[in-house]
Amino acid sequence: MKHIIFDCDGVLIDTEIVAAEVTVAWLNSEKVNISVEEFILQHTGKTYSNIINGLKAEGFLKASLKTDTIVHLLDDKVKARVRPILGVSDLLNSISVSKSVVSNSATSYVAQALNKIEAAHHFENRIFSAEMVAHAKPSPLVYELAVSTIGIPKEEIIVVEDSQTGVQAALAAGLKVLGFLGGSHIQPGHGEKLKQLGVFDVASSHEELAKKLALLANN
Template identity: 35%
Template sequence: MRTFEPELIIFDCDGVLVDSELLSCQSLADGLAVAGVALSLDEALKLFLGRSTKAVLEHYRSLGRELPESFLADLKQRVRDSFSASLQPIPGIAALLSTLAVPCCVASSSDLDRIKFSLQFTGLIDHFGDRLYSAEMVARGKPAPDLFLYAADRMGIPPARTLVVEDSVSGVMAAKAAGMTAWGFTGGSHYHGRDGHGILEAAGADRVFDCMRDFSGNL
């Protein structure tokens, strides 16, 4: 089989560049508890991994539950505090980004402010510059393909020549719906004790890997 040679690599941020999924999902569960909504960490991972805060509001609205107006601001502060205390880059990601010869960008369900904070805090921002794309920029978030199509269009690369690196089911589904090659990454701490390979393969990932030093061997 001929090796795929992408002209663009789109990285998700949370769980791919920074090890943030457990931190953000715990912050979500804690924020919902304050709003009177019970949600365990495992449930948060299953329901909202890779999804936007808009998706959280829409989920509870569909259940007839409107969250307080203060919820999003409270959640943003909880996430910021948690990241400031504990956020780490994914092991090996800085070395990988330093050696890539292919143009790359970030496309994340997080808002742009959070993306920038995460990458600045972990020292990764210089690898991307202003090539940061957020679900805020499109009508529909993941698993819809809108964000990845928008990012590829801004980068001037056809979807068929684009590789997406994702850690979530919704992200893999979005990449495949966009006509892109999708690689699942399971090296984040949120996959410890979970069958990440099975989860992302079932979502349609073309390949799944769990260590950034194995990335170039897949190209």
């Protein structure tokens, strides 16, 4: 292993639960009947634009709503509550190989989040966002962009993802994926779902993840 690609939300920063709470509160205000648990199961890993446009297409949201305006509103609320997942600083400090971030979130959001948790220097501006490609995860395009830019063979790269959407994207790009279960949004049985998709292993905390990545780096 010579390079690690991390997803951002739910792997480095503990925002998936925050994003679910914020978005569900807004959806409920728009008369969409959905719980935080249902949102996590149905939409974790998707972009706000895809969620909102999908609900418009299905008739749950008014077609007249401006998606971009809503996305900015939700983004701002989530940014204000960004926090690192426990142990992320020790994890990143323990890894000697180069690292990058691949996310469905906007580049500016990821950059701000990494700065807020004092982790930006670990990635040396290697941030790849779905806004850089035609389609977000589960499309493999953003992972393919990252691999071509990094210039390291796929066989020497490990991806760390928490969502089914992200795992599907990375696997479709031909990458090896380790599932992360340490975010506060993770539901019972999620690890088995990721294994069924094709992750080669899972880690329940950053401490466990650090040990497994260390073993991979030394083999």
